[in-house]
Amino acid sequence: MTQRPQALFAMTAENVPQVFPPEVMARLRAAVDIDPALVAEDFTGPRVREALARAEILITGWGCPRLDTAVLDAAPRLRAVLHAAGSVKGFATPEVWRRGITVSTAAAANALPVAEYTLAMILLAGKDVLGARERLRTTRVSPGWGVVPGIGNHGRRVGVIGASRIGRRVLDLLRPFDLRPALTDPYVDEATAAALGVPLLPLDDLLRTSDIVTVHAPETPETHHLIGRRELALMPDGAVLINTARGALVDHDALAGELRTGRLTAILDVTDPEPLPADSPLYDLPNAFITPHLAGSQGNELARLGSTVAQEAERLRAGREPAHAVSLAELERVA
Incomplete structure (x- = not known):
């Protein structure tokens, strides 16, 4: 032309x-x-x-x-x-x-702010910023200036589900930090994972060994409720689930049940349905941090x-x- x-x-x-x-x-x-x-x-x-x-x-x-x-x-x-x-x-x-x-x-351009949001949430989650804020808001009592055990971003395992444009950008953004990223993706082989600089794990192994899990897979019939009751149970106590992909990749009923135990934390920028109904328990759970689908370009x-x-x-x-x-x-x- x-x-x-x-x-x-x-x-x-x-x-x-x-x-x-x-x-x-x-x-x-x-x-x-x-x-x-x-x-x-x-x-x-x-x-x-x-x-x-x-x-x-x-x-x-x-x-x-x-x-x-x-x-x-x-x-x-x-x-x-x-x-x-x-x-x-x-x-x-x-x-x-x-x-x-x-x-x-323009998906590649739209991937940039989503990856930036994800990086920010990973770093905040590693320091338990969201949980500390909620406890401070509720109790109005500051723990003072002493060392808080069990938090920090040194050596934390970050499990990335999906080597999508966003998933790969997240891996790029994690490189300067002392974190240990790992990847699961059925379409990625060992050589590709090595080129991305991360170990390739089966989903179950990634869930079992990650302190923070971030979801970047597409929504397909195969990924519907990819993270359900069984998968959530594999995650270690204190782990954090971040979803900026599609809400239907996570079984929200199973997630709410797991969050009620206080074992896990969830950071959700996407939900199923979207927006959540007003009576969704996720709004009230102190360990559920929900944003209104704003990770993408704004x-x-x-x-x-x-x-x-x-x-x-x-x-x-x-x-x-x-x-x-x-x-x-x-x-x-x-x-």
Whole structure:
């Protein structure tokens, strides 16, 4: 593509200026011919249908309508879908790939803040900051300045479930610290784990030997309730479970039961369902720390997603392959 290809936004309209602030929008518009004021929240309106018929590129994001056969039939010139967010599973159907349409995602950019959140929680958990805060809030009695035994981040085993983009970034961020990371992932072999600088363990062994377990696996039929009653029972007393992946990877009923014993702590940025119902026991358990799905890109981090898409658009215009393409085969193993 040498001339600026025709493009169309397909996402929730309010997200466009957040993901594409002025400087990022200017870069995108230098690469593609796109109307920032025309955003397809559905594909039914006459203006959108006209733009869709001309579009060579769809710039998608959160809230993108489903790209089914009828929509693709209405977009005969479509050659690429550039997604300014993480997973494309919610809207991209297999028909997109069957028609030879390139799909790219900003998942790698979105992995950065999730990994940063995870690192922060690992370090806080190792110092028992969350538990100490809860005890201080409840008792209003400070233990003073004496040494607190049993806490600290020197030599703690951190078990990483899933060598996803986020899982690998977490491993990178852990390198400067005196922690002992380990990995479990059925799609990773010993050589790959060695290249990542970590031992590869079966899931059960990782759970038995880790002080902190952090979940970064995709949501698939095989990973539904990957962490259930049996798996939680394997974790040692005082261990911490962190989940920033998908809520359904953890059996919440089993987790609540285990947390009630006081044996474990959970840090959850994702839940099942999401949001949790108001009567969920997880809200009230002192050893459950819940945040409202904010580990991913927020605020000024959204511009990083837009910049990734702008860069992909520049590559396409120059006749190059996208840097962050997603294949149909890969879709089954990513979030």
